[in-house]
Amino acid sequence: MGAMGDRTAVMLLMLLLSSWCLTAVTGYRGRGARGGGEEEEGGGSGRRFVLEESEEVVKAEGGEVRVVRGFGIGGRPAPMHIGFITMEPKTLFIPQYLDSSLILFVHRGEARIGWIYEDNMVERRLKMGDIIHIAAGSTFYMVNTGKGQRLQIICSIDTSESLGLGPYQSFFIGGGTYPSSVLAGFDIETLTAAFNVTTEEMDTILGARIRGPIIFYSDRAADQSRLLASCMQWKQLHKKGSLDFNDVADDEGGGEVQQEENKRWTLRNFLANLLGGQFYDRRKGKKQSPDHAPDAYNLYDRDPDFRNNHGWSIALDEGNYAPLGINDIGVYLVKLTAGSMMLPHVNPTATEYGIVLGGSAIIHLVYPNGTAAMKAEVSEGDVFMIPRYFPFCQIASLSGPFEFFGFTTSARRNRPQFLVGASSILRTMLGPELAAGFGVTEEELRKVVEAQKDAVIVASWTLPKIRGKGEDEPLLIRRMADV
Structure with missing residues (x-):
């Protein structure tokens, strides 16, 4: 009985191990973006990689964060x-x-953002299409400066530095009764000694009734304060005789002139400080930021990396905008005309997160074993994820253009591998070895591979071949997505 019991225990253990291994190998197929169960019937017809659950992190009278x-x-x-x-x-x-570090993208509206960069306070004005990076641990604020316009920002939230207490954790410097400032965690004796103020003065600051993290605020007061500070500084320097109205020193003066100019408060420095922006250096032929902090990068001001009659695409990496390399995150923007398709391709370097900015489309995604992972319709506001290495394509609706923006998990230059089209890897590798891999002749494979004359983005509908005489099948326009 003892030996039989041991054999039974061993067999049960082996069964458990086999079950665990099978789950580990195939488990990702049963795990949806919503943490759901098995795939719906229809072979990948569900919305497994569409991230449909959002949580409200901030809710206030002045706005929200989801x-x-x-x-x-x-x-x-x-x-x-x-x-x-x-x-x-x-x-x-x-x-x-x-x-957590943020990459901010201004979807709609205008903003003024201030943050601490290398121990200095810097400000930038942002417009629609601007990208800017805010490092984890860097104190910042943001003001909606659009006249009568709601500000909408989409951002990536890097998890590599997160405490794991939620999607991200805020530490409010400003605040009062709600939210509380982190300063409120110190006892009053410590704070009064640290600030060198009275208890009453400290209570006035920390006991203010703030109605949430996003409050109504007039930007005019900030502009007036900035103007007053700049004018006072200008007046003080003018009294000392150190104000130089020469915009640019004569280059012929050499190094001594340059050193002397650096010591002076010039009019162009004053204007740059007053406007909170940049000045133009004629010697270098480009804009210079007095604080040396990175400026925003506007996606809509950039020429597309690829464009044809069916759409265009932009990919931004650390070579284009250095701050992306800090957290190794890339950015992309794609627009397809109505009924167009971004051909099946693979991203071998990164996972992609996409956000639909406008229109609707069908997204096809394929598992490594060649089965359909997802075929789902997405529309404005939807978020979807494309795992690294998984083949996929997007097909815009016939009702209008489809525009989507997103982030990738690599700041290196993206080199997507297209599986179909004039620039595809099938076209590049076309030969007897590839034909043998498909079990056909090279001529048969060539006929299929070279049939598509366009690259990257194509029309997703075709005109079927006209049949011979006596065959009166109507000439139909068929979407490839429905074939």
Whole structure:
């Protein structure tokens, strides 16, 4: 009985191990973006990689922040989450720092953002299409400066530095009763000694009734303060005789002239400080930022990396905008005309997170074993994820153009591998070895591979061949997505 019991125990253990191994190998197929169960019937017809659950992180009278959590594959944590910041006109997102780095993209509206960069306070004005990076631990604030316009920002939330207390953790510098400033955690004796103020003065600051993290705020007061400070500084320097009205020193003066100019408060420095922006250096032929902080990068001002009659695409990497390399995140923007398709391709370097900015489309995604992972329709506001190496394509609706923006998990130059089209790897590798891999002749394979004359983005409908005489099948326009 003892030996039989041992054999039974061993067999049960082997069965458990086999079951665990099978789950580990195929488990990602049963795990949806919503943490759901098995795939719906229809072979990948569900919305497994559409991230449909968002959580409200901030809710205030002046706006809100919602976060769509990413998810990892193979037991690894999600590399990023996607945030949506909405601010009403004349509002302020009060000063705070986060445990996560942000890449901000201005979807609609205009903003003024201030943050600490290399121990200095810097400000930038942002417009639609601008990208800017805010490092984890860097205190920042944001003001909606658009006249009567709601500000909408989409951002990546890097998880590599996160404390894991939520999608991200805010530490509010400003605040009062709600939210509380992190300063409120110190006892009053410590604070009064540190600030060198009275208890009453400290209570006035920390006891203010702030109605949430996003509050209504007039930008005029900030402009007046900035103007007054600049004028006072200008007046003081003018009294000392150190104000130089020469915009640019004569280049013939050599190094001594340059050193002397650096010591002076010039009119162009004054104007740059007054406007909170940049000045133009004629010697270098480009804009210079007095604070040396990175400027925003506007996606809509950039020429597309690829364009044809069916659409265009832009990919931004650390070579184009250095701050992307800090957290190893790339950015892309794609627009397809109505009924166009971005041909099946693979991203061998990164996972992609996409956000639909306008229109609707069908997204096809394929598992490594050649079965359909997802065929889902997405529309404005949807967030979807494309795992690294998984083949996929997007097909715009016939009702209008389809535009989507997104982030990738690599700041290196993206080199997508297209499986179909004039620039595809099938066209590049066309030969007897590839034909043998498909089990056909090279001529048969060539006929199929070279039939598509366009590259990257094509029309997703075709005109069927006209049949011979006596065959009166009507000439139909058929979408490839429906074939």
